[in-house]
Amino acid sequence: MNSLWMDTSLPVEAVVHRFEPGARFDVIVVGAGLTGLASAQMLSDAGMSVAVVEARTPGAVTTGHSTAKLSLLHSGAIADIRTHTSQDVLRAYMDGNRQGQAWLLEYLQGAGVPVQRRDAFSYVTHTDARAEAEAEKAAAREAGLDVDDVDDLGLPFPTYSALRLKDQAQFDPLHVVRALVSGVRRAGGVVIERVRVTDIDVGEPCTVRTTAGDMLANHVILATGVPFLDRGLYFAKVTAHRSYALAFRMPEDALPAGMYLSLDSPTRSLRTAPVQGEERLIVGGNGHLVGEGQPTRRNVEELEAWTASHFPGAIRTHAWSAQDYQSANRIPFVGWMPRTGGKVSLATGFNKWGMTNAVAAALSLSADRLGVPLPWAEKLHHRVTRPASLGSGVAANARVAGLLATGWVDAELSPLPDADPPEGAGVVGNERGAPVAVSTVEGVVCRLSAVCTHLGGIVTWNDAERSWDCPLHGSRFDAQGRLLEGPATQDLRRMPG
Numbered sequence: 001m002n003s004l005w006m007d008t009s010l011p012v013e014a015v016v017h018r019f020e021p022g023a024r025f026d027v028i029v030v031g032a033g034l035t036g037l038a039s040a041q042m043l044s045d046a047g048m049s050v051a052v053v054e055a056r057t058p059g060a061v062t063t064g065h066s067t068a069k070l071s072l073l074h075s076g077a078i079a080d081i082r083t084h085t086s087q088d089v090l091r092a093y094m095d096g097n098r099q100g101q102a103w104l105l106e107y108l109q110g111a112g113v114p115v116q117r118r119d120a121f122s123y124v125t126h127t128d129a130r131a132e133a134e135a136e137k138a139a140a141r142e143a144g145l146d147v148d149d150v151d152d153l154g155l156p157f158p159t160y161s162a163l164r165l166k167d168q169a170q171f172d173p174l175h176v177v178r179a180l181v182s183g184v185r186r187a188g189g190v191v192i193e194r195v196r197v198t199d200i201d202v203g204e205p206c207t208v209r210t211t212a213g214d215m216l217a218n219h220v221i222l223a224t225g226v227p228f229l230d231r232g233l234y235f236a237k238v239t240a241h242r243s244y245a246l247a248f249r250m251p252e253d254a255l256p257a258g259m260y261l262s263l264d265s266p267t268r269s270l271r272t273a274p275v276q277g278e279e280r281l282i283v284g285g286n287g288h289l290v291g292e293g294q295p296t297r298r299n300v301e302e303l304e305a306w307t308a309s310h311f312p313g314a315i316r317t318h319a320w321s322a323q324d325y326q327s328a329n330r331i332p333f334v335g336w337m338p339r340t341g342g343k344v345s346l347a348t349g350f351n352k353w354g355m356t357n358a359v360a361a362a363l364s365l366s367a368d369r370l371g372v373p374l375p376w377a378e379k380l381h382h383r384v385t386r387p388a389s390l391g392s393g394v395a396a397n398a399r400v401a402g403l404l405a406t407g408w409v410d411a412e413l414s415p416l417p418d419a420d421p422p423e424g425a426g427v428v429g430n431e432r433g434a435p436v437a438v439s440t441v442e443g444v445v446c447r448l449s450a451v452c453t454h455l456g457g458i459v460t461w462n463d464a465e466r467s468w469d470c471p472l473h474g475s476r477f478d479a480q481g482r483l484l485e486g487p488a489t490q491d492l493r494r495m496p497g
């Protein structure tokens with residue numbers, strides 16, 4: 001499912017530099033989402049030779065499917081961070097995001113990218129969730145945000161305990177990607193698409209192994225959503241969460257004026273977007289862990305039904321979904337990767353607030369490279385983890401171990417049906433002792449190994465995206481088994497049939 005942006009934005013300038021085997025750079029950035037491109041821009045502006053290597057196309061994964069609110073009102077995250085960390089860490093988190101937001105706003109102004117300034121709001125929809133909103137309000141104030149109470153949001157459904165942060169921003173994330181790709185190139189950087197990095201040999205220099213050959217770099221930044229290298233086990237320290245967004249054409253006088261997010265369930269995100277001369281409504285929500293939430297099509301149907309009941313006359317033009325990664329204490333992991341001698345760094349765990357967090361990560365990673373002190377970043381990198389976060393980390397790993405076992409047992413106990421699945425469906429079953437995944441998409445029946453190439457999880461069918469998704473750490477593959485995203489580096493194996 002393509003996002004509104006992927007469908008209506010001009011393609012990112014058919015970049016791209018030719019791959020030159022053996023080429024050497026100061027820094028190779030892996031991944032051309034917002035994190036990678038902002039890092040590449042900052043480092044090439046500072047005079048370093050930089051190459052960005054992207055497995056798909058710039059912005060094609062989470063950044064190009066974001067709802068792209070550039071807001072510091074990280075609704076749902078602020079009180080959570082305060083529960084898991086100290087006030088100092090919360091403040092450092094917000095300082096970084098404030099600086100990230102300011103950097104991006106200034107950059108976009110310089111690049112002439114359209115940005116709409118909007119107030120951001122959070123609220124609850126049930127009176128018994130007021131305490132949640134009050135906790136968010138208190139944490140937002142502790143974080144130094146100048147939030148105020150609002151009685152009436154003017155939304156077409158009841159809301160309680162609403163909170164406003166004035167003068168935030170929103171944009172089309174692909175406009176941002178396009179500007180950064182051009183900016184990196186202008187600053188002398190190289191952007192290479194459709195080349196996947198498969199491994200890194202750490203050394204002097206590092207050898208970056210890719211599907212097109214080897215490259216060399218003094219330093220490597222993994223800006224890949226979640227790192228694909230096992231060192232530090234970051235794929236096991238974050239959980240992968242997928243959620244949905246729908247765009248609607250509707251009468252302009254009924255459009256909401258700001259950017260909104262509910263704090264209680266079911267989560268609903270609202271914003272508008274100027275697209276081809278008209279204003280569209282974007283409605284988001286129905287998040288779940290990757291590999292769960294089946295049948296996933298139901299999430300799209302529920303959001304559409306909810307919109308129809310509150311915004312009569314809305315006509316759906318787009319539906320899409322995307323995933324982001326969450327750490328146990330909601331603070332991103334940004335910095336050196338262990339056991340790489342400081343030569344590889346990473347950024348992950350933006351918890352669906354990556355428009356500011358990704359730029360904060362880029363600021364932090366470039367400061368590390370350039371030897372510039374950044375007090376908030378040092379505080380975040382050297383934070384103490386509280387018992388509450390350790391507990392949720394352990395629970396997440398117990399969940400993964402359980403899923404690994406039940407996936408294999410279920411696959412073993414269910415023989416593959418004789419008949420092929422109907423159009424748009426996929427099924428996993430046992431065939432001669434091996435877990436096999438069979439799907440039918442556009443009339444083509446495809447038979448694959450159901451064993452995820454990352455660490456052996458059993459994939460599940462995502463009927464909204466028509467993909468095979470791994471519930472263990474969030475790797476996803478298309479119906480033909482080609483890797484889409486996540487920590488895996490190989491496609492699913494084709495089975496004879």
Ligand SMILES: Cc1cc2nc3c(=O)[nH]c(=O)nc-3n(C[C@H](O)[C@H](O)[C@H](O)COP(=O)(O)OP(=O)(O)OC[C@H]3O[C@@H](n4cnc5c(N)ncnc54)[C@H](O)[C@@H]3O)c2cc1C
Pocket residue numbers: 030031032033034035036053054055056057058059060061062063064065066067068069070071195196197198223224225228241242243244245284321322323324350351352353354355356357358489
């Ligand atoms: C539904 C949804 C809505 C959101 N809405 C908001 C919002 O309103 N506001 C907000 O602040 N945040 C939002 N977010 C979060 C935000 O969009 C993300 O945190 C951010 O886009 C992440 O950017 P990134 O560059 O880290 O990752 P990505 O954009 O995923 O980029 C990573 C890139 O790395 C590439 N890659 C991966 N592995 C390799 C490899 N081995 N070799 C080469 N390339 C590789 C991928 O192809 C990809 O292009 C939302 C997230 C979701 C899921």
Ligand code: FES
Pocket residue numbers: 452453454455456457470471472473474475486487488
């Ligand atoms: S993503 Fe780790 S096993 Fe599938």
